[in-house]
Amino acid sequence: MDIILKNVKKKDFPVFQSLAKSLGFEIIEENEKPYNPEFVKEILDAEKSIEEGKGIKMKIEDLWK
Template identity: 80%
Template sequence: MDIILKNVKKKDFPVFQSLAKSLGFEIIEENEKPYNPDFVKEILEAREELRQGKGIKMTIEDIDKLWK
């Protein structure tokens, strides 16, 4: 059987860890990564390009024309 604890505070984790160890349980700690690393890389590259002046400015009308 698996038990998953979410949103455990750092100060409380040692308590759970010692309890699990005393009962002979195995602890597997996984940190969730909410974003795909490729997506994050793409966003960071786009920000850098904007800083270098490689972006374009669009008005609301220009954006409106794109989807019509």
């Protein structure tokens, strides 16, 4: 059986660790990454290119043409 604890405060985590260790449980920490790193890089590169003036301007009406 798996038990998942979410939003555990940093100060409370040692208490859970100690309890789990005393009961013989295995602790696996997984840090969630909300975004794909490649996607983030692509967005940051696009923002940088716009700042460098490499972007184009379009009218909203032209988006559906």
